[in-house]
Amino acid sequence: MIVGFDVGGTNARALLIDPTSGEVIDRDRESSAGAGPVLLATLLRMIQRLLDRNEASLEAVGLGVAGLAHRSGVIRYSPNLPDLVEYPLGSELGAVLGVPVTVMNDATAGTWAEAKLGAGRGSNDFIHAALGTGIGTGFVCGGRLIHGTNGFAGESGHMVVDANGPTHHTGQQGPWEYYASGSALGRTGQAQAEAGHFPAALRIAGSVAAIDGFTVVAALGAGDAEAARIFDGFCRHVARGLVNLALIFDPERIVIGGGLTDIGEPLRAGVDQWFDELLVGSSHRPKVLVVMAELGDDAGAIGAALVAADTP
């Protein structure tokens, strides 16, 4: 059995996975708070519980971590897990457990899960874009997952698309994630409510400050015209970055995942329409499929386990 982890800024999610089928046998979750040694103890505790409950033996561990996870197992940079930076989580875990531990970026891990068991099945060339607080991406090219030389590939959320645009918290002007993350959808909703153009959102959320991406989606579901306008603009921003990536990778399909996946068809259709509109030479290219991810919140941990299973 393999344990796959998705270590985010708030929680560490663990799945006990059968590496041959990819089946999720059991699951666990704890807070990811604390410095390296604390998180190490947390992960060890979760592994032990999963193994004990299922009378399983451990073959390997895969860790998907939000941030620049070096392939050596050291987290080099992670705004969401600042206490973890420069801690050799992979090698420490491997030393205690005596099994191979593979460390990777969480979005990269989720991409491999979608490739093997989700919306990327049957595709050798696809882009996975997870839209949440930020944007995480991953790429399968010629049937292989792109890791990069360090394991840092897929930081496309930081790709600058509007060099004279507003300054993001990264210090960059106009990165894709500023416009096309779930946070961006909420920010636009707040701005329109503040300006008095979006009473539906105020009714739903109670205050401007309480409006987030899901508020806009709720107003959209209720048929509000301003929500439809904001959402259309959002889909355009999402598509704009995906067009850049499609020009670079020439994918067969695009898989949209992350926290906004629950929106479903309106998001898929909106992005799909803008994508075709914005893609240079689209009339000369076979249609790029735009589909929704299938594995939800489990993608990162499943993918981490599957990459660990495939790592020699």
Place this chain on the structure above:
Amino acid sequence: MIVGFDVGGTNARALLIDPTSGEVIDRDRESSAGAGPVLLATLLRMIQRLLDRNEASLEAVGLGVAGLAHRSGVIRYSPNLPDLVEYPLGSELGAVLGVPVTVMNDATAGTWAEAKLGAGRGSNDFIHAALGTGIGTGFVCGGRLIHGTNGFAGESGHMVVDANGPTHHTGQQGPWEYYASGSALGRTGQAQAEAGHFPAALRIAGSVAAIDGFTVVAALGAGDAEAARIFDGFCRHVARGLVNLALIFDPERIVIGGGLTDIGEPLRAGVDQWFDELLVGSSHRPKVLVVMAELGDDAGAIGAALVAADTP
């Protein structure tokens, strides 16, 4: 022996290559003008001459073509070779010759040549950016060349970096190539000369209309301060797109090629400096090497031959 072609908007360049060593045995060149059947006859003539002169037998042909070269061998879109669009050049050539013919994008081909014999040697993960009239790019990830599902990968010159920027001839606003191609360098030089800020360029070129990228480079070489200012801005634009690509791919190095390679160290050093300045989290990453391409104008034809040699 393998014949590798680089088919551009003006000329078709042919190299007779020894596939085991990559050595260039002989070379030929003709105009690439004319519709599909005309170009077919041109390529066949060149192949025959190369084989006759060297008493060689033909094992395979590789074609690098400027444009969207579908892996089936059909050129789907090529602003520089409009007469060739939708002509099945690969299969027609294969039918006449009775050997495998592999068709690919010219920048993709050049990338593989640099990987095997040039500035990408020894690197499993690098980005190749050819700066010329436009920008062509190619990627090696985990030791493999990225083709994309159709063979269209590497159109990064069309990546939008300034969504509210000027409109390019592609119809897009603010694509990377608008700012960072050789044409862009010439355009900036013309604008500054027009405004009276760049007398050195006027002296070199004779008129505003005659100023191109090489004029700016000549003025730079002569120590002109305005040329240095323009060139620094140009290096920043080149680096900006490379930073986007580095965030996506996490390369070990970046290889700068294309018609501007002759500038040499000033271009390499200028791009290198801006790259580190603009890369998010650069202090947390190992240094990305910035190097100049080594194979010059031969890269496309050599790479086409080497890809053809590697194609089963």
